[in-house]
Amino acid sequence: MKRSSEMERMYKEVKLSLFGRCHENARELINSQVSNKLKMATPAVVVERACKFYGNKNGNDYKAVLQNLDMIVERGSIYGLLGASGCGKTTLLSCIVGRRHLDSGDIWVLGGKPGEKGSGVPGPRVGYMPQDIALVAEFSVRDALYYFGRIYGMSAQQLSQRFDFLSSLLELPPAERFIKQLSGGQQRRVSLAAALVHDPELLILDEPTVGLDPMLREKIWDYLSEVASRGTSVIITTHYIDETKQANTIGLLRDGQLLAQDSPSEILRRFDSTTLEEAFLKMALIQNESNRTNRRRSTLTSSPDVIPESSIADDSRFQSTEEFNVVTSSRDVLTKKDNALDLKSKRKGRYKAVFIKSIQQFARHPGGLMFSILFPMLQVMAFFSAVGRDPKGLHVAVVNEEAASLPLGIDMCKMDNLTRVAINEEHICDYYMLSCWFVDEMENRDLVVNYINSTEEAKTAVANRHTYGAVYFPLNFSSSLSLRVADGYVEDDVANDSTITVWLDMTDHQISHFLKRTFLKSYESFTQRTMRACGMNEDIAKLPVRIKTPIFGELEPEMVAYMAPGVMITIIYFLPAIVTSTLMISDRLEGVWERSAVAGVQPKEMLHVHITLQSFVIVLQTIEMMVLAFLGYNLPSKGSLVTCGLLLFLQGIGGMCYGFLLSVLCSSFTVAFFIATGSFYPMILLCGILWPLEGMPTALRYIALSLPFTMPSMSLRELMMKGSSITEYNVYIGFGISIAWIALILAICFLRLKFKKS
Numbered sequence: 001m002k003r004s005s006e007m008e009r010m011y012k013e014v015k016l017s018l019f020g021r022c023h024e025n026a027r028e029l030i031n032s033q034v035s036n037k038l039k040m041a042t043p044a045v046v047v048e049r050a051c052k053f054y055g056n057k058n059g060n061d062y063k064a065v066l067q068n069l070d071m072i073v074e075r076g077s078i079y080g081l082l083g084a085s086g087c088g089k090t091t092l093l094s095c096i097v098g099r100r101h102l103d104s105g106d107i108w109v110l111g112g113k114p115g116e117k118g119s120g121v122p123g124p125r126v127g128y129m130p131q132d133i134a135l136v137a138e139f140s141v142r143d144a145l146y147y148f149g150r151i152y153g154m155s156a157q158q159l160s161q162r163f164d165f166l167s168s169l170l171e172l173p174p175a176e177r178f179i180k181q182l183s184g185g186q187q188r189r190v191s192l193a194a195a196l197v198h199d200p201e202l203l204i205l206d207e208p209t210v211g212l213d214p215m216l217r218e219k220i221w222d223y224l225s226e227v228a229s230r231g232t233s234v235i236i237t238t239h240y241i242d243e244t245k246q247a248n249t250i251g252l253l254r255d256g257q258l259l260a261q262d263s264p265s266e267i268l269r270r271f272d273s274t275t276l277e278e279a280f281l282k283m284a285l286i287q288n289e290s291n292r293t294n295r296r297r298s299t300l301t302s303s304p305d306v307i308p309e310s311s312i313a314d315d316s317r318f319q320s321t322e323e324f325n326v327v328t329s330s331r332d333v334l335t336k337k338d339n340a341l342d343l344k345s346k347r348k349g350r351y352k353a354v355f356i357k358s359i360q361q362f363a364r365h366p367g368g369l370m371f372s373i374l375f376p377m378l379q380v381m382a383f384f385s386a387v388g389r390d391p392k393g394l395h396v397a398v399v400n401e402e403a404a405s406l407p408l409g410i411d412m413c414k415m416d417n418l419t420r421v422a423i424n425e426e427h428i429c430d431y432y433m434l435s436c437w438f439v440d441e442m443e444n445r446d447l448v449v450n451y452i453n454s455t456e457e458a459k460t461a462v463a464n465r466h467t468y469g470a471v472y473f474p475l476n477f478s479s480s481l482s483l484r485v486a487d488g489y490v491e492d493d494v495a496n497d498s499t500i501t502v503w504l505d506m507t508d509h510q511i512s513h514f515l516k517r518t519f520l521k522s523y524e525s526f527t528q529r530t531m532r533a534c535g536m537n538e539d540i541a542k543l544p545v546r547i548k549t550p551i552f553g554e555l556e557p558e559m560v561a562y563m564a565p566g567v568m569i570t571i572i573y574f575l576p577a578i579v580t581s582t583l584m585i586s587d588r589l590e591g592v593w594e595r596s597a598v599a600g601v602q603p604k605e606m607l608h609v610h611i612t613l614q615s616f617v618i619v620l621q622t623i624e625m626m627v628l629a630f631l632g633y634n635l636p637s638k639g640s641l642v643t644c645g646l647l648l649f650l651q652g653i654g655g656m657c658y659g660f661l662l663s664v665l666c667s668s669f670t671v672a673f674f675i676a677t678g679s680f681y682p683m684i685l686l687c688g689i690l691w692p693l694e695g696m697p698t699a700l701r702y703i704a705l706s707l708p709f710t711m712p713s714m715s716l717r718e719l720m721m722k723g724s725s726i727t728e729y730n731v732y733i734g735f736g737i738s739i740a741w742i743a744l745i746l747a748i749c750f751l752r753l754k755f756k757k758s
């Protein structure tokens with residue numbers, strides 16, 4: 001109740017001083033003055049009965065880091081937080097700045113609760129230097145300070161003055177040097193400068209002096225003492241116990257509790273020590289002894305949940321929660337109206353800061369630039385240059401017994417003046433050495449003929465991978481063919497002798513399919529030539545099936561035109577997914593996201609900027625791909641190019657959202673890479689560019705149809721090859737599926753983040 005009565009006293013005091021003044025806003029004035037007085041009286045930070053656990057309650061990794069911890073940091077003081085590595089200092093600080101949440105207990109910072117609207121924490125009232133450097137590697141020294149300055153809404157002039165001051169105070173490296181080119185100690189100094197840049201009300205510094213030389217450490221402590229004397233509150237963690245002599249209060253954290261919380265001189269006196277290290281050693285020994293006693297007690301009472309109470313810090317612990325009633329209610333010290341306006345005016349600055357940061361990050365990262373701009377170009381070029389053309393120069397073994405039986409052998413085939421077709425008196429055609437004509441047709445279609453003596457040798461040539469196929473012409477090929485054509489009733493041996501036999505290497509689907517097609521085409525032109533020479537109707541030689549001009553597409557469909565829509569959709573989806581997940585994960589792992597959030601940047605602001613920039617990059621990629629495909633490689637499109645572009649753009653946005661999902665789900669690049677690779681392959685395999693969906697089992701076909709690439713690829717093909725419009729089902733379903741996937745992925749991200757937060 002002590003502090004409640006103090007508030008009452010202040011209230012009366014202010015009221016008395018204003019008494020008699022006839023002011024229409026007297027009540028408001030009283031409130032504001034009470035507020036200001038209260039503000040000065042309210043501690044900067046109050047932590048009450050804080051408990052924080054990591055891990056799953058029933059798992060092996062369950063760990064209590066803070067256990068009923070109480071802490072108080074007065075305004076305008078320096079609080080040195082000490083403790084062994086892993087004792088929970090960083091955890092406590094991140095709870096104070098509102099980035100982590102306690103499992104139980106309360107924290108008030110500058111009169112409000114961290115994370116509450118209008119509290120300014122996280123936000124401009126705090127300067128936070130995390131343990132990791134948490135600066136974008138592509139920043140220059142100046143960029144790093146300006147980034148945070150802009151977030152806090154500082155003007156260019158203020159920033160310039162502050163930069164000069166901090167440069168000389170902290171002996172910063174040259175302004176234009178990149179963070180990635182600095183030593184660890186230099187990076188730490190820049191990181192400290194970034195926390196000090198806006199001269200905040202509360203400074204939270206996690207090991208700012210590690211690795212710095214004693215002179216500079218001294219200089220930093222002097223500066224902290226100076227700002228504390230001007231009303232700034234400072235919480236600082238350090239491993240150098242000795243330097244905390246300059247702190248107003250020291251807290252020693254051990255086993256989740258503060259062993260002591262007092263001024264350095266008082267600690268030395270209480271523990272009858274000459275150095276702080278000696279005092280802390282004594283405290284630790286007493287705590288160990290106390291823990292042992294408690295454990296014995298708890299074993300006797302069979303109560304495993306008993307948390308050992310520190311017997312040392314009882315006097316520094318708050319006597320009761322009532323003592324902090326004033327603090328609990330002191331949220332009123334935040335003049336909400338002013339604060340709301342203040343934050344609003346800085347939103348523009350935050351957007352500007354994050355926008356400039358993202359551009360610098362992107363533009364100064366050669367890998368990222370190459371990946372985003374050059375990669376789509378290279379992929380499209382690789383696809384159009386490599387895919388869709390007929391194979392050329394395929395070797396085929398030919399055994400021509402008909403030619404080999406003659407003295408000149410296959411040279412007979414080169415004799416152009418040789419009569420191959422003669423019409424006898426009965427008006428029947430006699431054929432001679434027609435096998436040569438067939439071989440001619442094969443060579444006209446770019447097959448390379450290797451003459452071999454026997455079928456066994458020819459098959460061995462295929463088996464040894466010297467040729468892709470073997471072709472056999474029997475000894476009586478031409479004469480048997482004459483009989484076969486002239487007289488439909490022929491013996492089996494005549495039928496056999498007039499038949500060309502082919503053996504193929506069928507392991508390569510595309511090549512074997514191409515060879516079969518080539519043989520059939522060679523046969524067709526061979527028979528037409530023969531019929532023509534014989535004075536007969538050429539059509540007799542053709543199959544009695546007439547395939548007319550197609551309704552859609554070409555008689556000789558181009559593989560590249562079929563595959564291009566799927567390939568373009570895949571590329572435009574893949575790139576933003578990888579870029580987004582990489583940027584998001586690296587920002588998070590490097591601590592940039594966390595630090596920006598403590599400075600007051602909201603996640604949605606980061607996302608808006610990323611979405612804006614990434615959308616711009618996707619527009620560029622879409623244009624780049626379309627220009628290359630449609631103009632560079634003459635890819636035909638019968639439909640609207642604008643609709644094609646829109647669908648590609650939408651897929652790019654889908655890829656970006658997938659990148660968000662990867663960054664939300666994955667804690668490291670490796671996991672994100674595994675998931676990305678593991679999911680892209682099935683999506684490509686099932687989208688129909690490699691094999692038609694009609695060949696899949698029914699259930700799988702439905703799964704394939706629902707995947708992000710499949711329907712959009714089909715819609716793009718409809719647009720390009722059939723000239724369909726967006727009002728037709730086959731086109732707008734692709735847009736619909738893309739939008740549905742974007743909505744689904746964003747919903748999962750949202751739920752995941754919400755679940756994680758809770």
Ligand SMILES: Nc1ncnc2c1ncn2[C@@H]1O[C@H](COP(=O)(O)OP(=O)(O)OP(=O)(O)O)[C@@H](O)[C@H]1O
Nearest residue numbers: 054055065083084085086087088089090091092131
């Ligand atoms: N996200 C987390 N999940 C699980 N355990 C964690 C997590 N963060 C920290 N810990 C554990 O909590 C304990 C306290 O960690 P914390 O980083 O707060 O210690 P610290 O006192 O700051 O250490 P140091 O001085 O080495 O930086 C450590 O044992 C650490 O392994």
